[in-house]
Amino acid sequence: LHFKYEPIKGMVMRASWATNIGRPAIDNLLPREDVVHELERVTVNNPSLKPQYANNFDLGIEYYFEPVGMVSAGVFLKEISDFIFTDSSRFIAVGADNGYAGNYAGYNLITQSNGGSARIRGFEMAYQQQFTFLPGWWKGFGAYANYTYLETEGQYNGTTYSRKGEVAGFVPGAANLGISYVRRPVSIRVQFNHRQENLNSYNVNPAAQVWRSSRSVVDIKTTYTLSRRFDLYLYVNNVLNEADRTTERGGARRPLNIQHYTPQFYFGINGRL
Numbered sequence: 001l002h003f004k005y006e007p008i009k010g011m012v013m014r015a016s017w018a019t020n021i022g023r024p025a026i027d028n029l030l031p032r033e034d035v036v037h038e039l040e041r042v043t044v045n046n047p048s049l050k051p052q053y054a055n056n057f058d059l060g061i062e063y064y065f066e067p068v069g070m071v072s073a074g075v076f077l078k079e080i081s082d083f084i085f086t087d088s089s090r091f092i093a094v095g096a097d098n099g100y101a102g103n104y105a106g107y108n109l110i111t112q113s114n115g116g117s118a119r120i121r122g123f124e125m126a127y128q129q130q131f132t133f134l135p136g137w138w139k140g141f142g143a144y145a146n147y148t149y150l151e152t153e154g155q156y157n158g159t160t161y162s163r164k165g166e167v168a169g170f171v172p173g174a175a176n177l178g179i180s181y182v183r184r185p186v187s188i189r190v191q192f193n194h195r196q197e198n199l200n201s202y203n204v205n206p207a208a209q210v211w212r213s214s215r216s217v218v219d220i221k222t223t224y225t226l227s228r229r230f231d232l233y234l235y236v237n238n239v240l241n242e243a244d245r246t247t248e249r250g251g252a253r254r255p256l257n258i259q260h261y262t263p264q265f266y267f268g269i270n271g272r273l
Helices: 136-140
Strands: 002-005 011-022 033-036 041-044 052-065 069-081 084-091 108-114 117-130 141-156 159-161 173-183 186-195 198-201 210-212 215-225 230-237 243-249 254-260 264-271
Touching: 084 198, 136 141, 136 173, 215 243
Parallel strands: 041 108
Antiparallel strands: 002 011, 011 052, 033 041, 052 069, 069 117, 084 108, 117 141, 141 159, 141 173, 173 186, 186 215, 198 210, 210 243, 215 230, 230 264, 243 254
16 A cells, blocks of 8 residues: 655655565575584575565655755564574584484584564665756766664564664665766766674574674776667776675674675676667
C-alpha cells in the first residue's frame, strides 16, 4: 500500500506498508560441508532453512528544486520473523556418534539458521544536485550524499539482543558521497562509501562472535564519448587500497581474517547498436 501527498509544488510526502518473503539462496539449501583443518572449522549448509518474512513501514518526504536537485528524509520500521543468520555457536562433539563418524571432534560448526524475530528501525537522508546554474564549464559539476542509520533488535534461541549492530548481517550505519563532472564528451565520477562495523555471525558466547570491520572505499569512474554509438571507459575501484573484508572475533576484536585486493582497473569500449 502506497500513499502520496503533494502539499506544495515540488514537495512529495509518502507513506507505505509492504510485506515480503525472503527465501534462502539455492546454494545454501544443497547438502554440502567444507572443512578447514588449519582453523578447525566445518561449514555446513542447512537444507531445513525456512524463508524469512517481513512487514515494512515507511514514512518519507522529498523536495525537488530547480535546477535539477532533490533532498529527502525518511524513517522506517521493519519487523522480520524467522530471520536468517550465520550461526557459529556450535562445536562438534567427541565420539563415534557425533554425526561425522567420529571425525572433527572439537571443530567449530558454522551453518545458517533461522532466528526468532528481528526489528529494524532507522532513518535515511539524501541530497542530489546538478550545478547547472554555475557559469561556463563549472555547470558540469554535480554532487550527491546519503546516509542510513539502523537500530536492530533480534532473538536468537529465545534470547533478545538489542544493542546496536547485534542482528547478524545488518549494517548499523552507511554513508555515500559523490562528486561528478558531466560535460560532453567527458564524464567523471568520484564516489566515497563508508560502512560501519556489524555482526557477521552470531555466537551465544560474545567472545566468539565474528564482527565485520568498518570500511571506507573510494572509486573513480570516467567515460569519454567517441561518437553517438561508442564510449571509452576507465573505472578504478578501491583507489585508497583498503582491505576488502576484515573480520574480528569477540569484544576485544581479535583479528580473524583479512581479504585484501589492490586497486582494480577496468577499461574498454561501450557500443550501442
